[in-house]
Amino acid sequence: MAIELTPLPLPPSAEPSKFETFGREVKGINPGNCTIEQLEEIKQALYRHEVLFFHNVVLTPEQQLKLTKAFDPDSEIYGHGGKLGSEKSSILHSALQAIPRVPQVQLIGNGMLYNHEGLAETRLKHLTHKTFHKTVVSTEDEQKGFTRFYRWHIDAALYDLSPPRVTTLYAVRVPEGPNQICRYDDGTGDELDVPLATTAFISGQTMFQLLPPELKSVAVRAEVKYAPHPYVWMAPARAKSTGLGIVSEGLETPLDQLPPWAEDKIKTHPMLWRNPVTNMLSLQVHPCGAIELIVSPIPSGAAREGALYPDGARITDLEEVRDLLDRMQRPAIAPNLVYPHKWSNNDLILFHNRGVLHTVVGTLQPNQMRVYHQCNLAASDDPTGPSNEDISQWA
Structure with a gap:
């Protein structure tokens, strides 16, 4: 049955x-107990639509792990590895x-x-x-229902381990209450x-398509180098009011004060990642x-007029790195481009972690219960970047 x-x-x-x-809602199927053929349809649908939603399904942690692993059979461990408990200075430690019995599945809420x-x-x-x-929303405004995005991100360790292909998020208990107003405050x-x-x-994909030609050229030529132990490195720093990046104040943990790290475990990824089904x-x-x-030079024979970094560049100034990324990413989080999901108990979402950014949003009181099971697995490969044809087209 299709x-x-x-x-x-x-x-x-x-x-x-x-x-x-x-985004698509999937109906008429139990994601915890589907046939091989149905599972293949789910995989194809996820890569074509980026987010899949299953309403009111029962899913055990074991079934959730099996479903997540189906997208990458060679993956074994949780996307952040098994050391979150020992890295108490990581911003992820308390979350x-x-x-x-299924350590690849995490409780959040x-x-x-x-x-x-x-x-x-x-x-x-x-x-x-x-x-x-x-900066933060005032207590007075918070009581009026104003809130913010927390942190726009990809689920990934960004050090040593490869970014998961897929994340599954299962709502066990959803808090009840009125809608809130997310302010950008920028x-x-x-x-x-x-x-x-x-x-x-x-x-x-929309984020890339929105860029003007000169920034598309940068994106197709650029690689992003991540800090070692990035969640420990960024922990003392503070984020922008949009949740999209860090304010540059020099507060990051010095590299020589991080947990032991090795240069060959630092992750550098293309800025653009290729969808394995659509090629977008x-x-x-x-x-x-x-x-x-790290920006490569404009290819030989390509137009240089109006190009940014035509001879290539290695941008190491953090403020410049962040300003350029904000210039490229901020348009895509405009209110009309954001999908804020309305959860119900027993909802399941699968999202293509290599094709979307996401964030939790909102303010809860201590007695408002929120219980979710989250699973993603460190991938067996790194994302694929632009082809030579892509570079010729966009650079």
């Missing part, structure tokens, strides 16, 4: 023309709790949880912008009405972890 795909219900804020292929999947008692901490942004006046504690997604290019950069940009 799977049924229907477009995701878009919020009034979304521009439908930008979501024609983005993730492994399920003991908010509130005190008892007798859950082998854990007698654990406190989940909702990620709030107040612990990470340089001088644009941009705001977005969002469901409480939503997960917001944007398309890396997505601009996939985790802006908070980037430490350097």
Whole structure:
């Protein structure tokens, strides 16, 4: 039996023309118990639509791991490895709790949880912008329902391990409450009405397509070098009000004060990643972890007029790195380009981690329970970048 795909219900804020292929709800199938043929259809659909949504399904952690692993059979370990508990200075330390019998599946959320999947008692901490942004929404405005994006990102260790192909996110318990208003607070006046504690997604493909020619040229020629142990490195620093990158104040952990690291484990990835099914290019950069940009020269015979970095460049000044990335990424998080999912209990989302950026959003009170199971696996390969033909076309 073939799977049924229907477009995701878009919020009034979304521009439908930008979501024609983005996101599908999958009906008539149990993702935890599907046939080989159905699984292949799911894989193809995910790469074509970037986000797949299953409403009201029952999924055990074992089934979730099996589903996630189907996209990369050679993958074995959680996307951030198994050392989060020992890296207490990492900004991820308090946000993730492994399920003991299936450690590749992590608990995330908010509130005190008892007798859950082998854990007698654990406190989940909702990620709030107040612990990470340089500026914050005032308590008065927060009480009026204003909030922010937390941190736009790709699920990836960005050191030693390769970025997961897919993330699965299963809602066990969703908090109830009115929508909130996500403020960008960057001088644009941009705001977005969002469901409480939503997960917001944007398309890396759209991010690339929005760029003017001179920035498309940079993107197709550029590589991004990430800091060693980036989540420890960035922990003392503070993020921009949009959640899209770090404010440059020199607060990052000095490299010689990080946990032991090796040069050959540092990750450098193309700025553009190729979709394995559609061959489309997505601009996939985790802006908070980037430490350097390497731009290749304009190809021989290509037009140089108006080009940025025509002779190539190695950009090591952090402020310049971040300013350029913000210039390239900020247009794609405009309110009309964001999909903020409205969760219900037992919803499952699969997203192509190499084709979207995402963030948690919202402010919760301590007694508002939010319980999710998250799974992604460090990939058996690195993302594929632009081809020679792509470089000829866009450079």
